[in-house]
Amino acid sequence: MKALPNKIATLVPILLLAALASCSKSEVSGETPPPPAPPGYQGVVTNPPAVTYSGDDKQVSDSVNTIRQGAGPGLFIQNTALDSAADNHTGFLVSNNLLLPGYLNVVQAGGILGGHYESAALSGFTGTSPQARATAAGYVGTVDEIMSFGAASGTDCAASLEDSVYHLIELISPFIDVGISFNPGIGSGSVCAILLGVGSSTLGQLPTSAVFYPYDTETGVPPTYYNSAEVPNPAPDLSSAGHPVAVSLYTLAAPVLSGSDIVIDTFSITPSGGSALPVRVLAKIGVTSTGPTLTVDDVIPRAGFVVLLPEAPLAANTLHDVSFSATVKGQLVTKNWSFTTGAAN
Numbered sequence: 001m002k003a004l005p006n007k008i009a010t011l012v013p014i015l016l017l018a019a020l021a022s023c024s025k026s027e028v029s030g031e032t033p034p035p036p037a038p039p040g041y042q043g044v045v046t047n048p049p050a051v052t053y054s055g056d057d058k059q060v061s062d063s064v065n066t067i068r069q070g071a072g073p074g075l076f077i078q079n080t081a082l083d084s085a086a087d088n089h090t091g092f093l094v095s096n097n098l099l100l101p102g103y104l105n106v107v108q109a110g111g112i113l114g115g116h117y118e119s120a121a122l123s124g125f126t127g128t129s130p131q132a133r134a135t136a137a138g139y140v141g142t143v144d145e146i147m148s149f150g151a152a153s154g155t156d157c158a159a160s161l162e163d164s165v166y167h168l169i170e171l172i173s174p175f176i177d178v179g180i181s182f183n184p185g186i187g188s189g190s191v192c193a194i195l196l197g198v199g200s201s202t203l204g205q206l207p208t209s210a211v212f213y214p215y216d217t218e219t220g221v222p223p224t225y226y227n228s229a230e231v232p233n234p235a236p237d238l239s240s241a242g243h244p245v246a247v248s249l250y251t252l253a254a255p256v257l258s259g260s261d262i263v264i265d266t267f268s269i270t271p272s273g274g275s276a277l278p279v280r281v282l283a284k285i286g287v288t289s290t291g292p293t294l295t296v297d298d299v300i301p302r303a304g305f306v307v308l309l310p311e312a313p314l315a316a317n318t319l320h321d322v323s324f325s326a327t328v329k330g331q332l333v334t335k336n337w338s339f340t341t342g343a344a345n
Contacts, residue, residue, distance in 0.1 A: 036252070037206060037252055038206070038252065038255045040202060040203040041174075041202065041203050041204060041205070041206045041252070041255060042176075042202050042204075042205050042206070043074075043205065043206065043252075044072070044073065044074030044075075044205045044206070044207050045074040045075045045076075045077060045176060045205055046074070046075065047075075048065075048075045048076065048077040048078070049077065049078070051078045052078065053078065053180060055154070055182075056153055056154030056157070056182035056184075056192075057154060057180045057181065057182050058154065059153060059154030059155040059157075059158070059182075060154040060155075060157055060158050060180045060182055060192065060194065061076070061078065061154075061178070061180055063154070063155055063158030063159070063162075064076060064158055064161075064162075064171055064178070064194065067158075067162060067171055067172070067213065067215075068171070068172065070213075070214075070215035070218055071172055071211050071212065071213040071215045072207055072209075072211055072215075073172050073173070073174065073205070073207055073211050073248065074174070074176070074205040074207065076175065076176065076177070076178035076196075077176055077177055077178065078177075078178060078179075078180075079139065079177035079178060079179055079197060080179075081134065081137045081138040081139040081179070082134060082137070082139055082143065082177055082178060082179020082195040082197055083179040083180060083181065084137040084138075084179070085126070085127075085130070085133040085134045085136070085137040085139065085143075085179055085195055086145075086179040086180055086181035086193040086194070086195045087181040087183075088124065088126045088133060088137065089116075089118065089126070089130075089133055089145075089181070089193055090181040090182075090183035090191045090192070090193050091124055091181075091183060092118055092122070092123075092124040092125065092126070093115070093183075093191050094183050094185050094186055094191060095123060095124055096122045096123065096124065098114065099149060099185060099189055099191055103115075104149060105231050109128065110128060110129065112128065112129055113231065115147050115149070116129065116130055116145055116147065117129070118133070130143050130144065130145035130195060131143055134179075134195060134197065139177075139179075139197060139199075140199060140200045141177070141197050141198050141199035141200045142197065142198050142200075143195050143196060143197040143198075144170060144175070144195075144196050144197075145193060145194070145195050145196070146161055146167045146170050146171075146193075146194050146196070147191065147192060147193045147194070148160045148161055148191075148192045149189060149190065149191055149192070150189045150190060151182075151190050151192055152190070153182075154180075154182045154192070157182060157190075157192035159222065160229070161194070163222045163224075163225050163226075163243055163244075163345075164225070164230045164244065165225075165227075165230060165234045165244050165246070165282065165307050165309065166230065166232070166234070166299055166300070167230065168213065168244060168246045168307075169246055169248075169300065169301065169305050169307070170196060172211050172213055172246060172248055173196070173204075173248070173301075174198070174203075174204030174205050174206060174250065175196035175197060175198055175204065176197065176198055176199065176202065176204060176205050177196070177197035177198070177199060178194065178195065178196055178197070179193075179194070179195035179197070180193070180194055180195075181193045203255075206250065206251060206252045206255055207251055207252065208251060208252055208253075209251055209333075210247060210248060210249050210250075210251060210328075210333050210335070211246075211247065211248040212245070212246075212247055212322070212324065212335050212337060213245070213246050213247075214243065214245065214339040215337075215339070216337035216338065216339070217337075217338065217339065218339040218340070219339070219340045219342070220340070220341075220342035221243055221314075221339050221340065221341045221342060222243055222341070222342060222345040223242065223243060223313050223314035223315065223316045223318075223341040223342070223344060223345060224240055224241075224242070224243070224313035224314070224344065224345050225240065225241045225242060225243050225244055225309075225310075225313075226240055227240065227241050228240075232299055234282060234297060234299065234307075234309065235280065235309060235311075238311060240312075240313055241309055241310055241311060241312065241313065242269075242277070242279075242309070242310025242311070242312060242313050242314040243310070243314055243341070244307050244308065244309050244310075245269060245307065245308040245322055246305065246306075246307050246308075247267075247305070247306045247307070247308075247324060248304060248305055249262065249304040249305075249306070249326070249328050249333060250302075250304045253329075253331070254304070254328055254329055254331075257302070257303050257304040257328070257329070258286060258303055259283075259284055259285060259286015259287045259288070259303040260286055260288075261303070261328060261329045262283075262287045262288070262303060262304065262306075262326060262327070262328055263287075263288050263289065263290060263326060263327045264281065264283070264287065264288070264289040264290070264291060264292060264294065264306065264325075264326045265289070265290050265291050265325040265326055265327065266291050266292070266323050266324060266325040266326075267279075267281050267291070267292050267306065267308050267323070267324050267325075267326075268292070268308075268322070268323050269308060269310060269314075269320055269321070269322050269323075270320065270321045270322075270323075271314070271315050271318050271319070271320050271321075272318060272319040272320070272321065274315075277310050277311070277312070277314075278310070278311045278312070279292070279308050279309060279310050279311060280295045280308075280309045280311060281293070281294050281295060281306065281307070281308055281309075282294075282295050282297040282300060282306070282307040282308075282309055283295070283296065283297065283300065283303075283306050283307075284296070284297065284298070284300050284302065284303040284305070285298065286303060287303055287306065304328075306326075308322070313344075314341050315341065316341055316342065316343050316344045317340070317341060317342065317343060318340065318341050319338055319339075319340050320338060320339055320340070320341065321336070321337075321338045322335075322336070322337055322338065322339070323335075323336050324336075
């Protein structure tokens with residue numbers, strides 16, 4: 001997927017989830033056999049019903065489930081109530097001519113960014129927040145919403161959200177249900193909304209081992225991350241960065257984690273034939289390290305998510321080796337893997 005420069009991607013503040021979790025193909029020592037799902041959780045979805053999306057919406061759906069298929073946190077299931085809520089919101093923004101940075105990135109009532117907010121005074125109003133709109137559409141559960149603006153297609157929408165920090169965390173989190181709406185706009189650029197949900201009967205899907213993204217052997221990874229296009233910006237002092245590498249440590253064995261449960265020993269990225277790159281390791285306060293210096297990032301929603309941010313764009317068309325190790329609740333979690341960047345983006 002090609003990541004897009006200068007696109008505005010906004011993130012609604014994390015609403016809930018008792019313990020955000022996710023998965024992957026890494027090995028967690030001492031985990032034999034895999035433990036049963038903790039109360040309230042379920043195993044990962046591997047064979048969801050066929051979607052009814054078409055056009056750009058299907059491109060978004062295919063792209064995000066490709067990410068989850070490779071990384072392992074379980075696939076999304078299309079939810080028509082969330083589809084309706086997403087359609088209502090993209091239509092609201094377009095019909096009211098609100099696709100302007102001066103509105104989209106300005107905090108509105110309730111502390112909600114304009115891109116995620118609806119005013120009852122405007123036509124097409126269905127709820128001030130993503131949660132209110134999902135409830136109005138008939139969804140029973142907890143939701144979060146991620147969005148991009150100005151993408152040329154559904155594939156480009158997913159690419160801009162994947163090549164990010166906070167939005168990428170959302171895409172590999174334990175949500176089960178998804179609603180998608182790509183609205184091409186009316187001469188004012190597109191708006192793309194993805195609603196992620198966990199129904200009231202579950203706390204989400206949990207894997208047997210940690211999630212690592214980009215996933216092992218992935219190709220065509222965008223080398224440049226345009227951090228100023230993500231709101232909030234995790235590194236405002238950088239003009240651009242390399243594609244982030246995200247880890248989720250939530251598993252069946254560790255559905256709930258605090259910072260004191262996690263000690264990072266290694267987290268590095270090295271281009272083939274080169275030296276380890278300068279990076280920032282972003283983590284929630286309370287997480288400690290015996291190796292890399294940690295940068296505290298309060299926007300990261302839970303302690304079990306850790307992100308490596310290269311301080312400069314990665315080399316294009318190059319194999320990159322990543323090494324990660326940590327102690328999580330006394331268990332060693334380790335992963336050495338590689339992915340290959342694509343052409344300059």
